[in-house]
Amino acid sequence: MTTTLSHKDAPMDAARGNAALRSKRLRNLGIAVLGWSVALIIFFPIFWMILTGFKTEAEAIAEPSLFFSPTLENYHDVQARAGYFNFAWNSVVVAFGSTLLALLIAIPSAYSMAFLPTKRTKGTLLWMLSTKMLPPVGVLVPIYLIFRDLGLLDTLTGLTIVYTLMNLPIVVWMLYTFFKDLPQDILEAGRMDGASTLQEIVYLLMPLTLPGIASTGLLSVILSWNESFWSLNLTTSQAAPLPAYIASFSSPEGLFWAKLSAASTMAIAPILVFGWLTQKQMVRGLTFGAVK
């Protein structure tokens, strides 16, 4: 095409090029503005919560305002009323413990479903997912009774088990998708070299799908951290994680907005920082295989 271009066409082409560039820039700008707006809308409630945590109770219910004299009183009060660190430690133990346990069960399951499927594999996968469709309150009483008889009520072990079971379907599904994307030939090559199934999983499958496993793990940690139904219903004081801590500052009678906000900020702070630190890993994992 370029060889047939005459000199006359050159300025026109440049103009066309400029216009295309301009429209591309405009489009990029539009996308950036849209992206920022959506991000700000999503972040606004969190921002407002953080801000409210530094207001007095009276300011928290007054006409919304960005200008006020910040106070640390709420943080002092919530810390004095309930020890934050016990709750935070419980959250760390159950979130990471349940994720480890879930991965330990899910990696072999996803391996067998991805590489050694039977005619029932699809059905099994769907059935696993269907357990997520049941409202948790539907199984509260049976689980409560089982936990009572096994002495698991208000224990970290009990909560870890429930979180593991809660996240297992999602973890298996995600890992299954990641494993499916791996060419089977690589595993076959390993098998030809005499690798056992365990070696195949540990030395081939896991290193090759590490971004996927990492992002699955991160998602499971976040889901466990934020879970509130089971943590409120199966714990009292010894094993209560952060959602129970937040719930203790919520009230339909009395004004506790500022304290509730301070407690919530403290509860989400660790996972927010964790999320920021692992953001790259997570995005890489979630888009893993997407461009193939």
Place this chain on the structure above:
Amino acid sequence: MQRHRLFPLAALAALGTTAATAAQAETITIGTVNNNDMVIMQSLTDVFEKAHPDITLDWVVLEENVLRQRMTTDIATQGGQFDVMTIGSYEAPIWAERGWLEPLDDLPESYKADDLLKTVRDGLSHEDTLHALPFYAESSMMYYRKDLFEQAGIEMSEQPTWEEVRSWAGKLHDPENEVAGICLRGKPGWGENMAFVSTLVNTFGGRWFDMDWNPEINSKEWQEAVSFYVNLLNDYGPAGASSNGFNENLALFSRGSCAMWVDATSAAGKLFDPEESKVADQLGFAPAPIADTPKGSHWLWSWALAIPSSSDSTEAAKTFIRWATSQEYVKLVAEREGWTNVPPGTRESTYASERYQEEAPFAGFVVDAIREADPLDSTQEPNPYVGVQFVGIPQFQSIGTQVGQMIASALTGQVSVEQALDSAQRATERTMERSGYIE
């Protein structure tokens, strides 16, 4: 390798069990709600523990509805997770009847059970035996802005009527200056809008059920009361009234956006505190308004401490609940936090105190309202249930909330009052049929 993998899990399991068994033998776990009075009780833990070195207190503080669900699960399954439960006057008789609560028939003379307000005591008894000790009690009353009343040349009656309230609301309603003529609960829920609407229906001469448990929700009295409520709030209420509960109205009133508000007496202390309320110096009190009958025109609610029969620390728990509801406790709070912060509505002796009457000018209204609210005789025509603003049967939580949602949709104009009450009637009939109350 597998052993290595399992190690963290074993450690986790060990951690869990250690945490569970670390508790001392006489630790009592107290489930309670988050409000000012309970926060004060929690802050006095060290005083109790010093006086009773063999007992340690462990607190579980939760939002009211979460706590109710949490404790119901535990007590119904005999889970034994709590030694002391904070329950309302709705649960107390129902749970007592099922044998879920320890009867408190061995109160020592020094506890002075006769000093407890009679209506409150009745509300927490089953077959004349107390099954929970009242920590604080509330009724409902009217709050109003003295300055606005004066400007408009209105004088508050000794016993206002709803007709008067409507005409005053019309005069005081000033949306341009962001002052609503009247604020009332609109948020659906058996403990939210229905607590108020039930008292309104009572005073308009209606009732929830007739003596044979047939619902009467689409009766003439209900129609009148609910139409009055819907019109009043739509004409002179704040914007978005259907999402306002106690907290929202408290916030509105304390920042000066309501001329009148009818709600819980427990708001008085907060509205009277200049640090929390802009209108503290202009705050007026009056009894809850009435219409056709004074019966049931204001509610009765108490938060009480009870011991589930599944507790294995019954004696220690009894020691604690006796302490937390004693005359000495009231004095202790008065000394430490001031008289306006003592738990109201439980003991005659609190109201006999001159200091209390001096420092809390609303005290007289509160105690009168509580004394007059009779949960056994709350409607003009006789009814088969216990409760002023609720019906003391297990089905009421769901009935009340369902009817509350229908009334809220009438308030927002999605359906007419008549339609809302007709569907509420049908839904309640179905629930009552299924539960075997009616055929």
